[in-house]
Amino acid sequence: xxxxxxxxxxxxxxxxxxxxxxxxxxxxxxxxxxxxxxxxxxxxxxxxxxxxxxxxxxxxxxxxxxxxxxxxxxxxxxxxxxxxxxxxxxxxxxxxxxxxxxxxxxxxxxxxxxxxxxxxxxxxxxxxxxxxxxxxxxxxxxxxxxxxxxxxxxxxxxxxxxxxxxxxxxxxxxxxxxxxxxxxxxxxxxxxxxxxxxxxxxxxxxxxxxxxxxxxxxxxxxxxxxxxxxxxxxxxxxxxxxxxxxxxxxxxxxxxxxxxxxxxxxxxxxxxxxxxxxxxxxxxxxxxxxxxxxxxxxxxxxxxxxxxxxxxxxxxxxxxxxxxx
Amino acid sequence: xxxxxxxxxxxxxxxxxxxxxxxxxxxxxxxxxxxxxxxxxxxxxxxxxxxxxxxxxxxxxxxxxxxxxxxxxxxxxxxxxxxxxxxxxxxxxxxxxxxxxxxxxxxxxxxxxxxxxxxxxxxxxxxxxxxxxxxxxxxxxxxxxxxxxxxxxxxxxxxxxxxxxxxxxxxxxxxxxxxxxxxxxxxxxxxxxxxxxxxxxxxxxxxxxxxxxxxxxxxxxxxxxxxxxxxxxxxxxxxxxxxxxxxxxxxxxxxx
Numbered sequence: 368x369x370x371x372x373x374x375x376x377x378x379x380x381x382x383x384x385x386x387x388x389x390x391x392x393x394x395x396x397x398x399x400x401x402x403x404x405x406x407x408x409x410x411x412x413x414x415x416x417x418x419x420x421x422x423x424x425x426x427x428x429x430x431x432x433x434x435x436x437x438x439x440x441x442x443x444x445x446x447x448x449x450x451x452x453x454x455x456x457x458x459x460x461x462x463x464x465x466x467x468x469x470x471x472x473x474x475x476x477x478x479x480x481x482x483x484x485x486x487x488x489x490x491x492x493x494x495x496x497x498x499x500x501x502x503x504x505x506x507x508x509x510x511x512x513x514x515x516x517x518x519x520x521x522x523x524x525x526x527x528x529x530x531x532x533x534x535x536x537x538x539x540x541x542x543x544x545x546x547x548x549x550x551x552x553x554x555x556x557x558x559x560x561x562x563x564x565x566x567x568x569x570x571x572x573x574x575x576x577x578x579x580x581x582x583x584x585x586x587x588x589x590x591x592x593x594x595x596x597x598x599x600x601x602x603x604x605x606x607x608x609x610x611x612x613x614x615x616x617x618x619x620x621x622x623x624x625x626x627x628x629x630x631x632x633x634x635x636x637x638x639x640x641x642x643x644x645x646x647x648x649x650x651x652x653x654x655x656x657x658x659x660x661x662x663x664x665x666x667x668x669x670x671x672x673x674x675x676x677x678x679x680x681x682x683x684x685x686x687x688x689x690x691x692x
Numbered sequence: 693x694x695x696x697x698x699x700x701x702x703x704x705x706x707x708x709x710x711x712x713x714x715x716x717x718x719x720x721x722x723x724x725x726x727x728x729x730x731x732x733x734x735x736x737x738x739x740x741x742x743x744x745x746x747x748x749x750x751x752x753x754x755x756x757x758x759x760x761x762x763x764x765x766x767x768x769x770x771x772x773x774x775x776x777x778x779x780x781x782x783x784x785x786x787x788x789x790x791x792x793x794x795x796x797x798x799x800x801x802x803x804x805x806x807x808x809x810x811x812x813x814x815x816x817x818x819x820x821x822x823x824x825x826x827x828x829x830x831x832x833x834x835x836x837x838x839x840x841x842x843x844x845x846x847x848x849x850x851x852x853x854x855x856x857x858x859x860x861x862x863x864x865x866x867x868x869x870x871x872x873x874x875x876x877x878x879x880x881x882x883x884x885x886x887x888x889x890x891x892x893x894x895x896x897x898x899x900x901x902x903x904x905x906x907x908x909x910x911x912x913x914x915x916x917x918x919x920x921x922x923x924x925x926x927x928x929x930x931x932x933x934x935x936x937x938x939x940x941x942x943x944x945x946x947x948x
Contacts, residue, residue: 441822441832441833442831445826465853466834466835466851466852466853467852469810469818469819469822469834469835470822470833470834470835471822473787473817473818473819473822473823473826474822474823474825474826474832476788477788477791477822477823477826477827478826480908481788481908482786482787482788482907482908482909483819484909485817485818485819486816486817486818498912501816502816502917503814503815503816503914504703504709504718504813504814504816505813505816506917507709507916508709508711508718508914508915508916508917509914509915509916509917509918510911510912510913510914510915511911511912511913511915512909512910512911512912513909513910513912514908514909515906515907515908515909515910516906516908554831554862554863555831555832555833555860555861555862556860556861556862557858557859557860558858558859558860558861559858560852560856560857560858561856561857561858562855562856562857563855563857575947575948581705599948607872607873608872608873610873611872611873612873617855618855623853624851624853624871625855626854626855631947632941632945632947632948652947653941653945653947655937655941660706660708661925661927662708662709662916664917666923666925667917667919667920667921668921669921669923669925670921670923670924670945671923671924671925671926671937671940671941671945672923672924672925672926673925673926673927673930673933673934673937674925674926674927675927675930675933676930679930680930680933680934682930683930683931683933683934684934684937684938686934687931687934687935687937687938688938688948
């Protein structure tokens with residue numbers, strides 16, 4: 368058993384934006400543990416994506432080809448990856464923590480009697496042993512986790528935890544891996560992907576975004592945050608729970624299931640800062656947070672913050688902005 | 693349709709959390725607890741399916757004694773009966789260890805459909821449903837927004853990333869993890885609360901279900917995440933804090 372295997376995600380030849388971060392994690396771990404690093408790609412377009420991946424320093428890029436892998440299914444991916452793992456016996460299997468990985472990776476690990484350490488935000492090596500860091504309680508608490516027993520050890524890495532721009536360049540060979548699959552083994556039948564409706568609001572174009580979260584408590588209170596957005600000339604956005612409640616339309620949602628934004632200023636009002644929200648906005652140039660809980664994770668990423676009751680702070684801010692204009 | 697909904701009790705969302713002296717878990721003696729939010733949506737999906745298709749909704753919950761309150765609330769909303777696997781928090785560090793027990797409990801029930809929330813708000817592994825599907829040999833789909841029966845099977849709507857969705861057809865029995873926000877949650881009625889008092893809660897122990905296996909991962913330490921970013925935090929009166937913030941945004945960050 369040896370080597371680090373990075374299972375990457377691609378669609379129609381296009382790598383998922385988190386794929387190269389998972390590859391960077393694999394390279395880092397590989398150099399720390401002195402283990403060779405491999406990448407694997409599946410599905411229609413894997414050959415094209417493999418060309419891009421082969422430009423990094425890797426022992427090999429494996430392509431798992433089969434007609435039954437063209438469209439993603441958890442059954443197909445689990446069966447195919449088990450065959451790759453059986454053939455190569457990697458010590459570590461790293462994956463990007465995408466929706467698709469969340470769908471199949473726990474099943475893959477369980478089928479091999481292992482546990483996936485999901486949503487990893489960091490790691491360190493202590494006496495040759497890998498300690499993974501992951502968040503609990505929506506990012507309020509961190510934890511150190513290590514594996515017991517034999518590999519393969521499975522881990523999925525959260526967006527932004529590793530830097531794709533740190534990848535070492537190289538020339539990797541591309542190897543086609545044959546996979547044995549039968550149609551009857553794939554029990555779910557995915558239909559075409561679709562979008563509900565065209566987005567009327569493109570938050571990614573807004574230079575200033577004022578975003579509202581659970582702290583607002585009631586739909587009738589949303590207007591005070593809208594007034595703050597107006598005073599700043601910004602767009603109004605929200606964390607998932609606000610859109611779930613129907614208080615603002617889904618197209619105003621920022622986070623892993625909504626839009627990813629990087630405005631000049633992002634002002635978060637009553638948002639605690641769960642990782643699912645942070646991944647959608649932490650690239651913003653300046654982050655401002657208003658929250659009553661000084662321990663809220665949003666303050667971890669904030670450049671400026673006010674600890675206080677938003678129902679007092681927001682009106683005071685609006686007044687201050689108006690006064691100076 | 694026989695539906696089992698796996699739910700979990702977690703600390704209430706606005707809890708101020710402190711790590712305990714051993715750094716092994718949080719101080720939970722003074723906290724209040726509630727149903728894990730995605731699980732509330734899974735329960736709602738189960739109750740709506742039962743209303744449409746007939747059948748039974750059984751709640752399955754692993755947790756200490758205090759979880760009884762959350763189970764009663766689920767029964768008050770309309771679940772027919774419950775299975776309470778009494779285990780303490782220590783068993784939950786490894787999602788596979790706990791899932792093996794839950795799978796044993798599910799095998800005895802032979803449901804047509806198993807529903808659970810997509811992840812827990814405490815440990816946040818987001819895996820229990822998918823692990824259960826593998827242990828039970830069931831097909832699964834995650835992040836489900838809608839369930840329709842279609843012949844002998846179901847058609848479900850999965851949420852993908854960046855605003856995309858996908859319908860997936862699958863046979864029954866199956867396991868689904870439910871995304872929050874898919875529908876409105878109901879409140880328990882007074883009649884429901886009254887009825888819940890007489891509904892069955894069957895207690896199960898780990899030993900009855902094969903015992904706790906050796907964990908393959910260990911959570912060695914909990915801590916407050918270290919601060920990595922220099923931030924200017926104002927905690928004066930709202931008026932003063934607002935004035936200072938606007939001053940900084942104007943003349944230091946120069947973003948307004």
